[in-house]
Structures are given as C-alpha cells and as structure tokens.
Amino acid sequence: MGFAEKTLSDFRFLLFISVILSCYISASATIAEANALLKWKSTFTNQSRSSKLSSWVTNTSFCTIWYGVSCNSRGSIERLNLTNNAIEGTFQDFPFFSLSNLAYIDLSMNLLSGTIPPQFGNLSKLIYFDLSTNHLTGKIPPEIGNLRNLKTLYLDKNKLNGSIPFEMGLLTSIQDIALSNNSLSGPIPSSLGNLKNLSVLYLYQNYLTGVIPSELGNMESMIDLVLSQNELTGSIPSSLGNLKNLTFLYLFKNYLTGVIPPDLGNMESMIDLELSENKLTGSIPFSLGNLKNLTVLYLFKNYLTGVIPPELGNMESMTDLALSQNNLTGSIPSSFGNLKNLTVLYLDQNYLTGVIPPELGNMESMTDLALSQNELTGSIPSSLGNLKNLTVLYLFKNYLTGVIPPDLGNMESMIDLELSENKLTGSIPFSLGNLKNLTVLYLFQNYLTGVIPPELGNMESMISLGLSRNKLTGSIPSSFGNFTKLKSLYLNYNHLSGTIPQGVANSSELNNLQLAINNFIGFLPENICKGGKLQKLTLDYNHLEGPIPKSLRDCKSLIRARFLGNKFTGDISEAFGIYPDLNFIDFSHNKFHGEISSNWEKSPKLGALIMSNNNITGAIPPEIWNMKQLGELDLSTNNLSGELPKAIGNLTNLSRLRLNGNQLYGRVPSGLSFLTNLESLDFSSNRFSSEIPQSFDSFLKLHDMNLSRNKYDGRIPGLSKLTHLTQLDLSHNQLDGEIPSQLSSLQSLDKLDLSHNNLSGLIKTTFEGMNVLTYVDISNNKFEGPLPDTPVFRNAAAEALEGNKGLCSNIPKQRLKPCHELKKPKKNGNLVVWILVPILGALVILSICAGTFTYYIRKQKPHNGRNSNPETGENMSIFSVDGKFKYEDIIESTNEFDPTHLIGTGGYSKVYKANLQDAIVAVKRLHDTIDEEISKPVVKQEFLNEVRALTEIRHRNVVKLFGFCSHRRHTFLIYEYMEKGSLNKLLANDEEAKRLTWTKRINVVKGVAHALSYMHHDRTTPIVHRDISSGNILLNNDYIAKISDFGTAKFLKTDSSNWSAVAGTYGYVAPEFAYTMKVTEKCDVYSFGVLILELIIGKHPGDLVSSLSSSPGETLSLRSISDKRVLEPRGQNREKLLKMVEMALLCLQANPESRPTMLSISTTFS
Structure with a gap:
C-alpha cells in the first residue's frame, strides 16, 4: 500500500470516527433536552390534570411522540406549544440553557406563576414567544433585549409590574408586541420608535404614565396601536400622522390633554380611531374628513369645543360616530345625511343648537341615534320615520317643539324611543302602536294633550312606558292589558280620569306603577301585585276608594308605596301585611279605621310610616317603639288614645314625629330626650299635661315644635340650645310665669305663638337677638308694659296682642292703651351714637338743625337730641361682637378715615375697612362736605332709607348694619365686613x-x-x-x-x-x-x-x-x-x-x- 493510499485510508477512518462521535454527542444532547423537559414537568403541581402530557415519558421518541414538542432536522427541540393545558407551575424552572435551539414557545392560557427569569434572554434563536393569560408576576427582565430574532412577543393578561424595559427597543426584528392587561407602570420607552418592523403594539389596560413618545411616529410599519386604559398624560403627538399604514389607533381612557392633531387626517389607512374619555380640548379637526376608510370615530367624553366639521360627512365608510359628552356647539351638519353606512350616531350631552336636519332621514343603515341633552329646537323631522333599521332614538332634554310626527310609527325596528323633557305639543300619534318591538317609550314632561291612544296596547313587547307630567286626559286604555312584559308604567301628573283597568296589572313583571295626581276613581285592580314583583306604587291624590286588594297585602316585594289623598277604606289592622323590604309608606288622608297593627315591626327596613288623617283608634302598639330604623312617624289627626311610654326613646333615628290631633294624654315620657335627631315635633291638639320638660333642650337639630292645645302647665323651659328652631307654638295651654330670657337665644326663630296661656311679666327686653322673627302671637295672657320696639311687634295685628290688660302701645291699629308714663331720656350734652341690634331696629326721625340729624337709641322713645362733643366718646355696641367700641375707636382704627383704609367709593360716600379690637367692620362715611351734601333732599332720603331698611330687614343674604352716627364732623354707618x-x-x-x-x-x-x-x-x-x-x-x-x-x-x-x-x-x-x-x-x-x-x-x-x-x-x-x-x-x-x-x-x-x-x-x- 502506497503512502497516498495509506493517508486516504487514515482520513476515512478519522472521518468515520468523527461522524460516530458527532452522532453520539448529538444523541446525548437531544436526550439532555428531553430530560430537561421531564425535569421541568416534575415541578408542575397538577401533573395528574395535564393529561396531554402523559406522552412525556422516558425512552420514547420525544420529537414525534411527545405532545406539543417539535424538533429540527438535527433532532433538537425547536418548538414547544403547550397552550391551554392547565399547567400549574412556574416559568422560573424552565430549562433555558438546555433548550438553546428553541425558536417557538407558546405557553399561553395556563396557570404559570412566578417571575420571568433573566435567563430568558439566552434563547437567542427565539422567534415566537407567548406567555399570555397566565399568573406571572414581577418585572419584564431587561435581558429581553438580547432576543434579536424575536418577531412575536405576547405577555398580555398576566400580573406583571414595573416599567417596560428600554432594551425592548433593541428588538429590531419584532413585529407584534402585546403587554396589555398587566400592572405595568412608568413611561412608554421612546426606544420603541426604533422598531421599524413593528406592526402591532398592545399596551392597553396598564398603569402607564407620562407622555406618548413622539418617536412612535417613526414606526412606519405600524398597523394596530393600542395604548388605551392607562394613565397617560400630555398631548397626542402629531408625528402619529406619519403612520400611513395605521388602521387602529386606540388612546381612549387616559388623561390626554391638548388638541387633536390635524395631522391625524393623514392616516389614510385608518379604520378605527378612538380617542374618547380623555381631557382633550379644542375643536375637531376638519382634516379627519379625509379618512375615507374610517368606520369608527369615538371622541366622546372629552372637553371638545367648536362646531362639528361638515367634512365628517365625507367619511362614507363610517359606521360608528360618537361625539357625545363634550362641549360642542353649533348645528348638526346636514352632510351627515351622506353617511349611508352609519349605524350609530351619538351626539348627546353637548350644547348643539338649531334644528334636527331632515337629511338624517337618509341614513338608512342607522340603528342608534342619540341627540339628547342638547339645546336643539324646532320640530322632529318626519323623515326620521324612514329609518327602518333604527332601534334607539334619544331626543330627550332638548327644546323641541311641535307635534310628534306620525311617521315615527314606521320605524318598525324601534326598541327604545325617548322624547321626554321637551316642549312637544299635540296628541300622541296612534301610529306608534305599530312599533311591535318597542320596549321603552318615554314621552314624559312635555305638553302633550288628548287621550292615550288605545293602539299603544298593540306594543306587546313594552317594558317601560312613561307618559307622566303632560296634560293627557281620558282614561287608561283597556288595551294596556296586552302589556304582559311591562315592568314600569308612569302616568302620574296628568288629567286622566275613569277607573284603573284590571288589565293594567296583567304583567307578572310589573315592579313600578305611578298613577299619582290624576282624577282616577273606583277600586284598585285585584291583581295589582299579580307577579309578586311590585316595588314602587304611587296612587296619591286621586279619588280611589274601597279596600286595599289582598294581592297588595301579600305583596312582599313592596319597597315604596303612596296611597295618600284618596278615599280608601277598611280596617287598618288588616289592610296591610308584612313587607320585608318596605322603606316608605304613606296612606294618610283616607278613611281607614281600626287599630294600628303590631306587624309594622316586622318591616325591618321601614324608614317612614305615615298614616295621618284617618279614623284610627286605640292605643299605639308597643311594637312601634321597637322600630329603631324609623326616620319619620306620622300618626296625626286620628283618634288614638293612651300615654306615651318611655320606650319611645328607642327611636333614635327619628327626625320627624307627628302625633298631633289625637286623644293622647299624660306626661311627656323621659325617653323622648333620647331622640336627638329630631327636626320636627308636633304634639298639638292632645291632652298632654304637666310641665314641658327641660330635656327638650336636647333636640339640637329641631326646626319646628308645636305643643299647642294641650294641658301643659308651669313655666316655659329655657330651650336656649335649640338654635335651629324656626317655629315654636306653645299656645292654648296653661303655662304661667314670665317668658324665660333664654328664649332670646333662638336667633333662627321665625314664628312664635304663646297665645292663650297665663304668662305674665314685662316683654320689652325679652325678644333681643331674635333676628328673623316675622310672626308673633302673645294674645290672651297677662303681659304688661310697652311692646318691644321691633319690626315684628310694630307690625303685629291687634288680634295677636289682645287679651293682655297690662300691655300698652302708641300704635293706634293695635288697639292697646297708650304708653303715657315713659321715662324721658336725659340730655347730657354728649355725642349721641345710636346702635342697631339687627332684630330690634330703630325709629329714625330726621330733624334738620344746623345741618345735622338727630337719631334715637333703640331702647328709648324719640326725642329731640342735640349735637354734642364727640371727644367724650359714648360707647358704641356692635352686634355679634363682644365688647364696646367708642367713637374714637372708629376714628382711630381708620386713622381718621385715611385713604390707606379706603376699600370703596360711591356717589355720596366712601367705604373704609376698620380693624377694631374684636372685629373687622366696614364703615361707610358720607363725604366731608356735610352741609352741602347731606342737606340735599336726595341724599338725606338715601341715608334715611339705608338706616330704616337695614333696621327692619334681617336676612342671611342681606348685609348687616351694626350702627350709625351723625355729626357735623363725621357721619357714617357701620356694616359687617365682606371680605371678597x-x-x-x-x-x-x-x-x-x-x-x-x-x-x-x-x-x-x-x-x-x-x-x-x-x-x-x-x-x-x-x-x-x-x-x-x-x-x-x-x-x-x-x-x-x-x-x-x-x-x-x-x-x-x-x-x-x-x-x-x-x-x-x-x-x-x-x-x-x-x-x-x-x-x-x-x-x-x-x-x-x-x-x-x-x-x-x-x-x-x-x-x-x-x-x-x-x-x-x-x-x-x-x-x-x-x-x-x-x-x-x-x-x-x-x-x-x-x-x-x-x-x-x-x-x-x-x-x-x-x-x-x-x-x-x-x-x-x-
């Protein structure tokens, strides 16, 4: 074998070994990934409920068999989709380091809790990440900025808090971000403006603050931008107008201010624009009319002003337009008639004027039209009858006049028609009976006349019918018996007559029946509480008669009932039942008889029980005194007898107690003093005896008290703490002694009747400080001496004073003997300064002598005074201020009327601010040229008018005059100081x-x-x-x-x-x-x-x-x-x-x- 061949052979061997090792390492890595997932699974607290994860077991092919797991070509886990599996665990235990090849994670709609750990940033290959709809808490880690390949990030519907990391602006590949429905706070990072590929940004329903960054206008791919329901402030950036692809912009429910940028009219792709529920001001930009694709425009609940731009009528794709609850003015543009696709138009709660354009009748797709609570005038256009699809029409609370067009009866889809609180006249069109689907018809508070059309009974879907406060006549149509779904019927305050048809109560859903103040006669329908749901019933001031129907006696649902002013009869102990939810009942001014039932105690929520002016007899049952929740109890003008028990003190919430006009007798029980919330008390025309208890002084909230026509004796108690008392009647008793001086503390008292008693003594100084007293009757007593020199006594009729042999008066009309033996005042040469106490006033007589006036002291009779030396400084009393102030006090406090104290100038006077020791007062000083000015008749008369008027007028809303002085050097009047x-x-x-x-x-x-x-x-x-x-x-x-x-x-x-x-x-x-x-x-x-x-x-x-x-x-x-x-x-x-x-x-x-x-x-x- 040659060297080359041997080398090639060695290379092939090494390659083989490398492949074998690579496969072994890869296999080992994938097994490690599977084991990591199994380890994570073991941390779940509800593994038994995650049935789909039962496939996750060892020694199986996880890439093909494990639920929700997918691998890449190399067998590494790439996708994990476990959405909606009720997984209950934490994301903190997730094997981030072991699953480095993950590109897709969807763990949404589970029960994951805990925080998102920083290791999350190691998933560098991640493209899709969805943890939405879990229970995650804590902050979004800044390491999220490491995920440069991420295109989709869904963390919405969790409990995340803290701020949005600035590093999120590094996600240059991101396309969709959803962080909504969390508790995120802080500002929106301006770095988000770097995200050129971002098309969807959902940040709604958080607690984000600060301004909307203008940099968001750089996100040129943006399609959906939703920042609503946060706490954003500042203005809407005009740069958002650069977002040509934007189709949805939701900024509603924030605290945005400023104007709507006209640049928003450049967003040519816009479909849905919602800026409602902010604090936007200024006018609606006419440029919005350029948004040809816009289907929804919500600007309601802002502070927008100006007119509605007619250009909005160009938005032919518009389906929903809501501009309500602003401050818009001007008329409704007739161009709205071009909006053929418009289904919803809300313009209510503005200041729109003018007429309703007839062109609105062209909006054939309209379902909801709300123009209520404006200042619209003119008549209702008959063209609205063309709106066949209209289900809701709100025109209430305007100034509409004319008749209700019969054409409205053509709106066959109508469900809710409200024309109330206008100035409509004429009769109710019978054509409204064609509206078979109508559930609500409100025509109340107009000037409608004529009869109620029987055709209305054809509206079998009717739930609530309101025709009250008109001028309707005739009877209730029997066709109302067709209202089998009726819940509320309002016919009160009309001129209706006849009997109440039995069919009115045919509906088993009836819970509110208002028939008061008409001329109805006859009996109540037997089935008036047929369905057992009747809660409110008002029948007052008709001519109804007969017994209370059994169905009403058994009507457990009753909450409020008024029967007063009729001719109902029957035994009161049997007429009414037990009502667990009743809080008010009034059956006064009828013809009920019998004794009061003890069952009233079983109505635990009853706050007012009124049964006056009947023929009720017997004693008041003791159970009544256990009704601690009662705020008003009126049993007056009956024939009740017996004594009041100490237990009356249990009614500690009582503010109004009227037992007058009965046969009650005995002492006033001591328990009465516990009724400290009483505002009105009337025990008159009974047979109560003994002394009036001093404990009555504990009724600190009392406004009126009538104990007249009883047998009270002894002296009148002090009652000095009853500072809110306006009316006091103790007449026709057997009271004796003098009027207590403490009575003068009752400075709110307006009417006082002490007549027909045995009272005695002088009364001249008794009524000091009683500032608003306008009526007094002291006749048939034993008073003596002169009358108090006050307006109420000077104007008192003779009948209010007669029967007092010792009284005297120099006013002829009062028919009393003249007062001859009056001690004349001394003339001591001092400057005479007259003091006015607001209740008493003074008789002022002008005497022209050396260019000065002579005035008379309140407690003296008129005499010819002389000019005197002002330097002696006779004391001056100032009402409601403790202490005395001398003439020089006024001069000193104003630095002898120095201009630095000047606060006002009039035609004949100047007004100065005087800082006295115990009070600040205003001093109106007549000009120095007394001889020239005061001698003029006009000025003299004005000065006298001022003095006379303010001594006789005592009212909270009239400035108080404390005193006046006339001298050749200084002539002035003293008033309370009004700071503003x-x-x-x-x-x-x-x-x-x-x-x-x-x-x-x-x-x-x-x-x-x-x-x-x-x-x-x-x-x-x-x-x-x-x-x-x-x-x-x-x-x-x-x-x-x-x-x-x-x-x-x-x-x-x-x-x-x-x-x-x-x-x-x-x-x-x-x-x-x-x-x-x-x-x-x-x-x-x-x-x-x-x-x-x-x-x-x-x-x-x-x-x-x-x-x-x-x-x-x-x-x-x-x-x-x-x-x-x-x-x-x-x-x-x-x-x-x-x-x-x-x-x-x-x-x-x-x-x-x-x-x-x-x-x-x-x-x-x-």
Whole structure:
C-alpha cells in the first residue's frame, strides 16, 4: 500500500470516527433536552390534570411522540406549544440553557406563576414567544433585549409590574408586541420608535404614565396601536400622522390633554380611531374628513369645543360616530345625511343648537341615534320615520317643539324611543302602536294633550312606558292589558280620569306603577301585585276608594308605596301585611279605621310610616317603639288614645314625629330626650299635661315644635340650645310665669305663638337677638308694659296682642292703651351714637338743625337730641361682637378715615375697612362736605332709607348694619365686613372669576333670590331695592352673597301710590321706567334677570338684555354664553344653569305682569 493510499485510508477512518462521535454527542444532547423537559414537568403541581402530557415519558421518541414538542432536522427541540393545558407551575424552572435551539414557545392560557427569569434572554434563536393569560408576576427582565430574532412577543393578561424595559427597543426584528392587561407602570420607552418592523403594539389596560413618545411616529410599519386604559398624560403627538399604514389607533381612557392633531387626517389607512374619555380640548379637526376608510370615530367624553366639521360627512365608510359628552356647539351638519353606512350616531350631552336636519332621514343603515341633552329646537323631522333599521332614538332634554310626527310609527325596528323633557305639543300619534318591538317609550314632561291612544296596547313587547307630567286626559286604555312584559308604567301628573283597568296589572313583571295626581276613581285592580314583583306604587291624590286588594297585602316585594289623598277604606289592622323590604309608606288622608297593627315591626327596613288623617283608634302598639330604623312617624289627626311610654326613646333615628290631633294624654315620657335627631315635633291638639320638660333642650337639630292645645302647665323651659328652631307654638295651654330670657337665644326663630296661656311679666327686653322673627302671637295672657320696639311687634295685628290688660302701645291699629308714663331720656350734652341690634331696629326721625340729624337709641322713645362733643366718646355696641367700641375707636382704627383704609367709593360716600379690637367692620362715611351734601333732599332720603331698611330687614343674604352716627364732623354707618368685596369686581378679575365656580355662582343667584323674596313677600310692608346690580352684591370669604346699598329702596304703600323718580344702575333698570314712574316688585325682578345672565356670561350682558326683552320667545344657548374662564358646567350644575337661563328670560319680559314673582323664583331654586 502506497503512502497516498495509506493517508486516504487514515482520513476515512478519522472521518468515520468523527461522524460516530458527532452522532453520539448529538444523541446525548437531544436526550439532555428531553430530560430537561421531564425535569421541568416534575415541578408542575397538577401533573395528574395535564393529561396531554402523559406522552412525556422516558425512552420514547420525544420529537414525534411527545405532545406539543417539535424538533429540527438535527433532532433538537425547536418548538414547544403547550397552550391551554392547565399547567400549574412556574416559568422560573424552565430549562433555558438546555433548550438553546428553541425558536417557538407558546405557553399561553395556563396557570404559570412566578417571575420571568433573566435567563430568558439566552434563547437567542427565539422567534415566537407567548406567555399570555397566565399568573406571572414581577418585572419584564431587561435581558429581553438580547432576543434579536424575536418577531412575536405576547405577555398580555398576566400580573406583571414595573416599567417596560428600554432594551425592548433593541428588538429590531419584532413585529407584534402585546403587554396589555398587566400592572405595568412608568413611561412608554421612546426606544420603541426604533422598531421599524413593528406592526402591532398592545399596551392597553396598564398603569402607564407620562407622555406618548413622539418617536412612535417613526414606526412606519405600524398597523394596530393600542395604548388605551392607562394613565397617560400630555398631548397626542402629531408625528402619529406619519403612520400611513395605521388602521387602529386606540388612546381612549387616559388623561390626554391638548388638541387633536390635524395631522391625524393623514392616516389614510385608518379604520378605527378612538380617542374618547380623555381631557382633550379644542375643536375637531376638519382634516379627519379625509379618512375615507374610517368606520369608527369615538371622541366622546372629552372637553371638545367648536362646531362639528361638515367634512365628517365625507367619511362614507363610517359606521360608528360618537361625539357625545363634550362641549360642542353649533348645528348638526346636514352632510351627515351622506353617511349611508352609519349605524350609530351619538351626539348627546353637548350644547348643539338649531334644528334636527331632515337629511338624517337618509341614513338608512342607522340603528342608534342619540341627540339628547342638547339645546336643539324646532320640530322632529318626519323623515326620521324612514329609518327602518333604527332601534334607539334619544331626543330627550332638548327644546323641541311641535307635534310628534306620525311617521315615527314606521320605524318598525324601534326598541327604545325617548322624547321626554321637551316642549312637544299635540296628541300622541296612534301610529306608534305599530312599533311591535318597542320596549321603552318615554314621552314624559312635555305638553302633550288628548287621550292615550288605545293602539299603544298593540306594543306587546313594552317594558317601560312613561307618559307622566303632560296634560293627557281620558282614561287608561283597556288595551294596556296586552302589556304582559311591562315592568314600569308612569302616568302620574296628568288629567286622566275613569277607573284603573284590571288589565293594567296583567304583567307578572310589573315592579313600578305611578298613577299619582290624576282624577282616577273606583277600586284598585285585584291583581295589582299579580307577579309578586311590585316595588314602587304611587296612587296619591286621586279619588280611589274601597279596600286595599289582598294581592297588595301579600305583596312582599313592596319597597315604596303612596296611597295618600284618596278615599280608601277598611280596617287598618288588616289592610296591610308584612313587607320585608318596605322603606316608605304613606296612606294618610283616607278613611281607614281600626287599630294600628303590631306587624309594622316586622318591616325591618321601614324608614317612614305615615298614616295621618284617618279614623284610627286605640292605643299605639308597643311594637312601634321597637322600630329603631324609623326616620319619620306620622300618626296625626286620628283618634288614638293612651300615654306615651318611655320606650319611645328607642327611636333614635327619628327626625320627624307627628302625633298631633289625637286623644293622647299624660306626661311627656323621659325617653323622648333620647331622640336627638329630631327636626320636627308636633304634639298639638292632645291632652298632654304637666310641665314641658327641660330635656327638650336636647333636640339640637329641631326646626319646628308645636305643643299647642294641650294641658301643659308651669313655666316655659329655657330651650336656649335649640338654635335651629324656626317655629315654636306653645299656645292654648296653661303655662304661667314670665317668658324665660333664654328664649332670646333662638336667633333662627321665625314664628312664635304663646297665645292663650297665663304668662305674665314685662316683654320689652325679652325678644333681643331674635333676628328673623316675622310672626308673633302673645294674645290672651297677662303681659304688661310697652311692646318691644321691633319690626315684628310694630307690625303685629291687634288680634295677636289682645287679651293682655297690662300691655300698652302708641300704635293706634293695635288697639292697646297708650304708653303715657315713659321715662324721658336725659340730655347730657354728649355725642349721641345710636346702635342697631339687627332684630330690634330703630325709629329714625330726621330733624334738620344746623345741618345735622338727630337719631334715637333703640331702647328709648324719640326725642329731640342735640349735637354734642364727640371727644367724650359714648360707647358704641356692635352686634355679634363682644365688647364696646367708642367713637374714637372708629376714628382711630381708620386713622381718621385715611385713604390707606379706603376699600370703596360711591356717589355720596366712601367705604373704609376698620380693624377694631374684636372685629373687622366696614364703615361707610358720607363725604366731608356735610352741609352741602347731606342737606340735599336726595341724599338725606338715601341715608334715611339705608338706616330704616337695614333696621327692619334681617336676612342671611342681606348685609348687616351694626350702627350709625351723625355729626357735623363725621357721619357714617357701620356694616359687617365682606371680605371678597363686590360681585362686579370679582367678575372683572380673571383669577377671581376662575375661583368663582359654577356652584358658587348658582349659590349667589339662590341667595339673592331668597333675600328678594323675603323683602317682597315676607314683610307687612314690602321693600323694593330698586338697585339690584353686581356692584351691590357683596360676598364674604365663604362666597355667601349679601345685598347691600339700600339708599334707593322703596317701602311700598298699600294705597298703590308708589311713584318715584328713576333709580338704579344703568343696564339693570326695568324698561317700564321709560313710560311710567310706578315702583313695583317687578322692577327688582327685571334687575335680577340681568344679574343671572351676568353671572353666567361673566360680564354685563349689554345689548343682549334689550333684545331678549323685545323678543319674548327667544331662547339662549348656555354653551354659547357661559363664561369661558370657568370649566364647562356638567351634570347637575348644567341642569341648574339651564333652569336659571330660562328664569332669566322670564324675568326680562318687557311686560312687568309677565315676569314671575320673587317668591316663585325662590321656590323654584329651592
């Protein structure tokens, strides 16, 4: 053998040995991979449940037999797919080092827990990795950046936390990333912008913060970008407009601000764009109209303003368009009629105006149309009847007028039709009966007339029918018996009559039946609770009669029931059953008889039990006193007898207790003192006796108490802690002794009746501090001496004072003997400073002597005072401030009216801030040129008006006058200090105006309304302010509004001779002064209307006022006029402001008689 041959032979031998060794090593490696998987399997906690893994056993061909395992050509494991196998274990035990050839891993939808270990980054050949829908925790390791071949990464639906690693931007081959539904936080890494091949990025439903990186606009292959439901802030990057291939962009439910970039209109492939539920502002870019392929555009729940671009009507592929809950204005574009494929259009809860375009009737694919809660006017287009596929139509809460088009009866697919809270007139079209699929029909709170069409009974799918608060007449159609699926029927507040058909209760699903305030007669249907599901029943104020049906007695489902104001009869102990969920029942003002059942105790949730004005007899059962959950108990005006037990003290939640008009007797039980939540107590017209307990002083929340017409004797208890008490009636008892001095502590007391007792003593000083007392009756007692010199006594009728032989008065109409023996005041030569205590007031007499006025002290009778030396400094009392302040205190605190203390200037006066020892007050000082100014009749009258008005007016929303002084050197009035100053100054300052929120502005309107109502309607002599303007409305630190400047106020006379020269501020004066000088309360009403608009607009409405006065039918868009310095009103504030705009329009009527009264306005706002 030659050398060459030997060499070749040796080479072949070595090659053979190499192949043999290679095969051995490869076989050994693959066996190691199999063993590694088996070892991992052994860590599973539920191997017995993983039946598919039973093929994983040793000594088998794992590449072909093992479930979910695939190998490459060399026999190495390349793919592992164990999705949805209920594997319960950890990923930390996975054999990363042993399976280095893995390219595909799918372990999704299992029960894997624990963290993703850093070794995960060693799988350098990995292309597809899916661990979604497991229970993994911890952070995503930064080693993920090592997987340069990775194309798909799914880690969604786990419990991962921490931030997204910046290293993820190194995955240059990646195409799909899904990290959604975790608890990831921190910012979105800008490095993701390097991923040129990325087409899908799902980061939604995490806690990501920070801005959206503008670098994401570099991901030119992006198709789906979903960042929704995070906590992202900042603006939407305009660079996203570069993503020409993007089809889905979801950014909804974040905190994004700023405008919608017009560049988004460049995303020509866009199909679904959802930016809803953010804080986006600005207008909708018209460039969005370029998105011809767009099918879904959701921008709802933002703060978008401006008009809806007509260009949106170019998006012919659009199926869903939702712009609701924004601040959009203007009209609905008629171009929307071009959107033939549109199925959903939500424009509700904006400030849209104008008419509903008839072109909307062309949207033949439409299923849902919501235009509710806007300011739309005009009629409902009959063309909407063309929408055969429409299932939902919401037009409620607008200003729509005219009739309901009969064509709406053609919408054969309609399920939910809501036209409520508009101004619709005419009758209900019988054609609506054609809507066989209709489940909800709401037409309530309109001006509909006529009868209810019997054809409505054809709507056999009806679940909820609301026709309340209209002017409907006639009877309930018997065809309503066809409503076998009906759950709610609202017919209350109409003029319906006749009997209630038995068929109304045919539905076994009925849970809400509202028939109150009509003219129904006859008996209730026997099967009224047929299905045992009735929860709410209101029948009040009809003419129903007869017994309560048995089905209602057995109706365990009842939660709230009102029977009052009918003629129901029967034994009360048998009429009602046991109701485990009942929380309110009122069957007062009927003809029930018998005794109260003890079963009421078995209604554990009952909070109000009202059975007044019946013929109920017997004693109150002891079980009633165990009902600790009761908040209101009214058994009044029956024939109940017996004594009240101590157990009454168990009702500690009781706020209203009325037992008046019965035959109850005995002492007031001691347990009553435990009812510390009482707000209203009426024991009148019974036979209670003995003394009124001092323990009544524990009712700290009490507003009204009536113990009249009983047999109480002894003295009146102090009651000094009842600071919220507004009405107290102790009349027609046998009380004696003097009125306790503590009674003067009741500064909220408005009405007091002590008549027909045996009370005695002097009363002149008893009523000090009772600031708001407007009615008093002390007749038929034994009082003596002069009456208190206060408005309520000066205005008291003779009947309220008669029967007191010792009383005297110098007011003829009161028919008391004159007070002759009054001690005249001494004249000591000192400067006379008169102090006003807000309840008592003063009789002010002007005496022109050497250019000065003489005023009279509240507790003295008038006399001719003399000018005196101010340097002696007679004390000055300031109401509600402890201590006395001398004349020089005012001079010293203002540095003798130095300009540095000046806070305001008026036509004849300047106002200074005075820091006294115990209080801060405002001092209104008349100009120095007293002889020139005060001597002028107009100024004299204004000064007197101010003093007289503010001594007689005591109201929370009227500025308090503490004192006044007149002298040739200094003449001034002393008021409470209002920290925020005048309303017009606040509105003129942008920063202050921003702080004057809608809630505060609404409260200002309410406060002024209540004060004017009091001045016009709650006084014997009405007062017209005549200068209601923002300059005369002052606010304190709590933004409580108070009317000031009564210099031009007019006290109206009963003889109608109320003529005057023009007074008031330009822009607020009622127009009737152009042709008459007669003063009426309606002058203030007009000014009040201007004030409302000024608060809403943020400045004086200017020429808008005159145009509104001359156009009584005109309406205003709240959005178009509201102050832009304040966030747009939403929710209840928006509702309240809309009502205030309506009220302002009524107040500004040119005809005074067409304006509402301040009483009705105040009641509306309450």
